[in-house]
Structures are given as C-alpha cells and as structure tokens.
Amino acid sequence: MAGGRLPGPAAPGADVPVHVGLRTTDMDEAREFCRKLYYGPLQIEPVGDPGGFRFSADVVLLGPITLGEVMYGTDIRITIGALETAYHVLVPLNGMVRSQHRGAVVLADPTRAVVYRPTGAIELEWPGSCRLLSVKVERAALERELDAALDHRLVSPLPLGATFDLVDGPGRTWAALVRLLLHELCGPDGLASQPRMAARWRDMVVSGLALTVEHPYGEEPAGLQGPHRPRTVKRALDAMHTEPWRPYTIHDLAAVAGVGVRVLQESFRQHVGMPPLTYLRRLRLDGVHAELSRSDPGQASVSEIAYRWGFTHLGRFAGAYRVRFGVTPSQTLRDRA
Known part of the structure; x- marks a missing residue:
C-alpha cells in the first residue's frame, strides 16, 4: 500500500485529500481495501484465472467524495448490498462492465457511465482488462447540492437515471474533471492538494454530477418536486x-x-x-x-x-x-x- 493511511475522524466539512494506493496479487487484501474505502457489504469473487489476479488501485478521499482508478487483472464478479449512504458512478476507461441494479442492466464502457442510487443490491461482471474510474458521493452531499442550488423540495433518494453519455455534453466534461482531479491528487505537491483548492474541486465534482445525471424532469435535475x-x-x-x-x-x-x-x-x-x-x-x-x-x-x-x-x-x-x-x-x- 502506498500514498498514506486511511484517514481518522475529521471535523465536518474537512477538505484535506488523502491518497491511498494498493498493488497486490492477494485477493483478500484487495477485498479488504475496497471494503474499507468504499462499502462494507462487498464481495469479490474471481470468475477468470485466479493466477492472473493483479489488483491495482489509486484512491483519493476528499470530504464527501471518494475517487478511484481501479483494475483487477482477471475477470471478477462483485456483489454489493444497498449503498444506503452514497450515490456511485462507474466510468470505464477501457473495456466494458455489465451492471445490474434495481432491475436495470447497463453495459458501461468508455462511451457510457453507470449510476447507482442508495437503494437496491448491485451485481457487476468486471473483465480483467477493464480499468475504470469509481466515484462515490455521499448521499447528503449530492442532495444538499440540489436542495441549495434549486430551492426545491427533494425526493430522497433522488430518482436518477441508471446511465449517462460520456462522449458528448456534460458527461464528457465531468468524467474529464474527475480524472484530472484524481491524477493531480495522486501526484506530489499538486495545486489541487491544497485544502482551499481541494474544496473547490470537490464542489465542482458534486455540482457537476448534479447537472450531468439523467432524470425524468425535463430541463431540471432529478428529484425535484413541489413549489x-x-x-x-x-x-x-x-x-x-x-x-x-x-x-x-x-x-x-x-x-x-x-x-x-x-x-x-x-x-x-x-x-x-x-x-x-x-x-x-x-x-x-x-x-x-x-x-x-x-x-x-x-x-x-x-x-x-x-x-x-x-x-x-x-x-x-x-x-x-x-x-x-x-x-x-x-x-x-x-x-x-
């Protein structure tokens, strides 16, 4: 493991980024890493050659968001219980993952991201050749962003679309922003690692996602109702x-x-x-x-x-x-x- 230890308790609103990396051929070590940084009720099982398992991950924790670039090296199956506390987006950088969540099956690839709401179990079929961005946003942070920006009453959890386009429009820009931020925060002494700058980047990731996700409410972001x-x-x-x-x-x-x-x-x-x-x-x-x-x-x-x-x-x-x-x-x- 490289890049720092898992963070201890911080004051609400803390914006000190923490980078944690792992390269391992040990399945149990990789599983524990993902459970600590993302979700406890997570299972990882190889469906390809276990001898080809080569886990590689760089993850940054920044207040209410967790950004990671992850690859497994062999075909795996992941199952996760209901997220409860977060919304989550997967952005394949190469290859394709098959995702099933709340009855919807999405084939995500470099042209299309998959989005998870904080309800319902998730099943992922993840090929060993697929490397992707994994973005976790705390439920309250995304809902507060919409609540504060649009002055409307929210439905929780937000009825977000299961996918969005990465080729054109805001999805392409948002994914590029996330990838640039992760790259900057994984490197030494980047400008984005300064707490004041990190807070601005964090806000852009959250507000950008709020404006990117698909929804059933015409020109307004998802989940809005009422006067x-x-x-x-x-x-x-x-x-x-x-x-x-x-x-x-x-x-x-x-x-x-x-x-x-x-x-x-x-x-x-x-x-x-x-x-x-x-x-x-x-x-x-x-x-x-x-x-x-x-x-x-x-x-x-x-x-x-x-x-x-x-x-x-x-x-x-x-x-x-x-x-x-x-x-x-x-x-x-x-x-x-």
Missing part, C-alpha cells in the same frame, strides 16, 4: 447546511430568515414538509451516519462524532438515530471493521 421555496426558507436552510453543528434555536433561525417564529414554522411546513428544528436534526443525523459509515472503529468514537455534529445529549441522539436508520450508532461504526 418554489420563498427566500425566507432559503435563508434558514442555507444557515443550517453551512453550519449544521451550531446550537440553533427556533428564534435564531427566525432571525436569520428575517421573519417571526410562527411565519417561519408555517413556511417550513408548506415548503419543506417538517418544522425547522426537525429538519436540522435530520440533517445532523445524516451527517453523523455518513461519517460513522466511513470512519475507522479503531480511531473514531460515536460520542466524538455526535458532539461535532451538534448533539449534546447522547441518549436522545442514540434514540433518534435508531429511529431514522434502524440500527444503533455503534453498529454503524462496527460495520466498518
């Missing part, structure tokens, strides 16, 4: 998304929005579907869940992460977490072991 949100609601949402860990009260948010408490609550009921503080709690829970899902159990603790996201009463936090995700926070963290 346009008033400026007062937008101000409160912007404040919560910018600093979700701040101890906001309903009076604080009303002051940010420039209206009275009752007006703000009624506006949220109409345009968001829940009270402001309920939305804030959900935003924080999603942030904790995403961070627990990518943290090393040996280096992170549930209480530290919960406090960073603004939860000061651990008992109430644990109960709300279990209601939302169906498991305890510690179970989510242990699943990364």
Whole structure:
C-alpha cells in the first residue's frame, strides 16, 4: 500500500485529500481495501484465472467524495448490498462492465457511465482488462447540492437515471474533471492538494454530477418536486447546511430568515414538509451516519462524532438515530471493521 493511511475522524466539512494506493496479487487484501474505502457489504469473487489476479488501485478521499482508478487483472464478479449512504458512478476507461441494479442492466464502457442510487443490491461482471474510474458521493452531499442550488423540495433518494453519455455534453466534461482531479491528487505537491483548492474541486465534482445525471424532469435535475421555496426558507436552510453543528434555536433561525417564529414554522411546513428544528436534526443525523459509515472503529468514537455534529445529549441522539436508520450508532461504526 502506498500514498498514506486511511484517514481518522475529521471535523465536518474537512477538505484535506488523502491518497491511498494498493498493488497486490492477494485477493483478500484487495477485498479488504475496497471494503474499507468504499462499502462494507462487498464481495469479490474471481470468475477468470485466479493466477492472473493483479489488483491495482489509486484512491483519493476528499470530504464527501471518494475517487478511484481501479483494475483487477482477471475477470471478477462483485456483489454489493444497498449503498444506503452514497450515490456511485462507474466510468470505464477501457473495456466494458455489465451492471445490474434495481432491475436495470447497463453495459458501461468508455462511451457510457453507470449510476447507482442508495437503494437496491448491485451485481457487476468486471473483465480483467477493464480499468475504470469509481466515484462515490455521499448521499447528503449530492442532495444538499440540489436542495441549495434549486430551492426545491427533494425526493430522497433522488430518482436518477441508471446511465449517462460520456462522449458528448456534460458527461464528457465531468468524467474529464474527475480524472484530472484524481491524477493531480495522486501526484506530489499538486495545486489541487491544497485544502482551499481541494474544496473547490470537490464542489465542482458534486455540482457537476448534479447537472450531468439523467432524470425524468425535463430541463431540471432529478428529484425535484413541489413549489418554489420563498427566500425566507432559503435563508434558514442555507444557515443550517453551512453550519449544521451550531446550537440553533427556533428564534435564531427566525432571525436569520428575517421573519417571526410562527411565519417561519408555517413556511417550513408548506415548503419543506417538517418544522425547522426537525429538519436540522435530520440533517445532523445524516451527517453523523455518513461519517460513522466511513470512519475507522479503531480511531473514531460515536460520542466524538455526535458532539461535532451538534448533539449534546447522547441518549436522545442514540434514540433518534435508531429511529431514522434502524440500527444503533455503534453498529454503524462496527460495520466498518
């Protein structure tokens, strides 16, 4: 392994890129590498000559995105449980992969990417000659991007198309951006490795994906429905998304929005579907869940992460977490072991 160790816990919004590389002929080592960096419920089985197994990967973790260039050297089959916490895109650089997800079969190659939503198991048939870009974007990050940019109420998970074009239009530009960023971050002392620049690149990857994915809503990106949100609601949402860990009260948010408490609550009921503080709690829970899902159990603790996201009463936090995700926070963290 080269390029650095897996990152420990970081403050919300951290933008320090971490490069991790691996070259190995050991199937178990490659499997563990992919589980740590991408998803725990992942299985890799050779269907070609096991003697030809030559795993090669360079992966960069940058806040809510994980970028990698991966190749296996022999034909393999990958199965993954529901992603839950992330959207994912595969961009073959050469060769072809056969993907099955949510009943749709996609043959992805250098002309067409495959897109995964955070629901439903995935099956991949990946030839040994195929090298591809693997891009993971945390669910909350992509949904926040659409929410903040377009002032509309979102359906979660977003009903994204299963594929997009890589030859023309925004798909070609987005894939080139991802590949350039990965190349820069894997090299020594690149400009993109500076935290301020890395944050801008990260935002371009997330916002570019939001504008690239196919969707059933005409000229608007996927998942949008409901009326346009008033400026007062937008101000409160912007404040919560910018600093979700701040101890906001309903009076604080009303002051940010420039209206009275009752007006703000009624506006949220109409345009968001829940009270402001309920939305804030959900935003924080999603942030904790995403961070627990990518943290090393040996280096992170549930209480530290919960406090960073603004939860000061651990008992109430644990109960709300279990209601939302169906498991305890510690179970989510242990699943990364």
